[in-house]
Amino acid sequence: MTETNNLHSLKVLAKRYARANRIAQHLALDLIAGELDFPHWSKLITAVKNGWRVNAQQMTDVEAFAMRALPTASFQKGNSEVMKRRFAYLEQAEHGMICDHPYRLQVVLHDVIMAGEGWSIRVPENPGAVPLVETFADRDEKCPVHDPQFLQAALTLARNRAVQVRGEISTDWPRRSTKPDQNGVVRHPLGRGDSNLWFCLHCDGKITGAQIAQNLWHCPGCGTSPLDIFDTAFWTDDEGKSLLLVKADGGEERDGPDFQRVDGRPKLDLSEEKIILLMRSALLDDVNRTGFAGDPNL
Template sequence: MEHYQIKKMKTLGKRYARATAMAHTDALNILAMEFGFAHWKSLTDAVKEDWQPSEEALAQVEEFVRKAGAKTDARNDASHYHEPEPENGELCGHQFQIGSYLGDVIVSGNGWELCIPEAPLKAPIVEIDKRHAETSPVKDPRFLAELIEIAEDRSKRIRAQMAVDWPRRSTKADIDGIARHPLRGREASTWYCHSCDAQITGSQLAKNYWHCPNCGTHPLNIHAEPVDGQFPGEPVETPEAAERENPEVRIVEPRLTLHLNEETVSTLIRCALLEDAASVNERLGAMRADISLLDGEEVWITFDEMLWPEDKEPNSALAVAKKLGLEVAQEVSLFTEPFAWPDLGHMTSDTADFTETLLKAYENHGVIKR
């Protein structure tokens, strides 16, 4: 075999190993099988007998390595990783689009969406539009399983592309279990998650692309030192054949929704009270009024008796309440005043004038602290 061909196959094996976080020898065996041999030794024995691959076979293996997420062209080293373009597909007669966002794979169809998180062991999330809750194809376990398989294949390629430029020791721990952090460069056999306080081995992190196998957090939360040296956390147990958690299925309302809860209602009523206010004191009264929603049927407004006139009707607020289909109850009470001399706010509607008068009063009869 020509020297460049065997060298190219070894290089492809090294890149495939890095992209898939497997041993180099295992990667070479897989490439040998792509050429039709049982393992790498069989291929090298054939080379000694003057076997050489065709250009077509070599191109097919190169494409196989590229699909795994490995880079096959050294000219692209500087900017290898990029988010793959969205693609359209069909499964069991149902159209879908598959794409990715910040490492997560998103598959969307008519009234449903599947998210495969970047973290390899985190559960897929299925969201079904409540309007399609009874008819959505993702409710069929077989359809969902096939869909997850399609999305998982894309997710593996994305993770491989992200990790392809990492040091080899980041995707494969050494014989002592020491792994190198892909972003910080530290090396250790035991690591700590600063999100859930889990204790993780270097081998576990290398296999899990530096996401915590316990909580799924990203590599930036993985450190060589625990948060608390006296309580370093419990070791994470992962099975030999670790798999993603079972899918989490949610019925959702994707349309823009106005929740007429107490927070929303009180915001609208307070805004209307500010329209009703004719003086600085009344605006202060509107801002400080206590507004409650009772049983979703009645708005209860409690005014500060020193700020809001007892005989003043909040007409704008009443109009808003009517639009919302709510009754209104009002009362006055004595609050803790925001400023001394509360009558000053009744004399003007100009906040700047009120502030000037207030400052002079405190300068003459009190103290101002900044």
């Protein structure tokens, strides 16, 4: 591999990593250099000019690193051992055990769902949304999610997987959709133009470019999806001038989730229409068995 190919491949991986994690390109380059045991990108460039070449195993390791997304806090700490342990933990996350309780973890329409016996946790695609814990049991009954240690471990696992999912979404979008320029201008991921001010059709909120990019294009006020975000408030008479800025910062998760008790018992919900349908079904069954049609007025 030539010097040019070396650098080009590493730069491509750094670009992918920067987009997935919504960080600056220079920070991604330094992280890639760190995976190759250089303190920063400039040192790597100097080594390449002096004849250093990345070998096949190193390139494989860097490619694996670039395919994963982690919270920005992990970048800033720069602890490679902590990051590697988290990678290994996430790779085993589809099925596992927490405190002797089995769980299943999956991604459905970009929401992370973690479930076990009598409980489930949903972490939405929206970074500003609060996780929802559903349980079939009351707090005085035995259910693992009522144990603070179990709940914290499960939430950490589900939230870490949600970070990966959001990183994959960011990678598919234009770079400018998640990285505002110096004027706060961002590009709508669905091709609705560039602007430093956006409007929510759902709640009439006015949102800055930095806010909407940080919250992965979900309204930081009501949480609606990018489908309801526009660069003009075309539904108002004054083009949105009277609309108020959304105060929520977005992109920050609350420490605790919302709890919801679900009654998992089968329910018989009978309306007048359903009762008539059941009676007609019973009469048709009688006709098939006996040939007697019953009351013709039904």
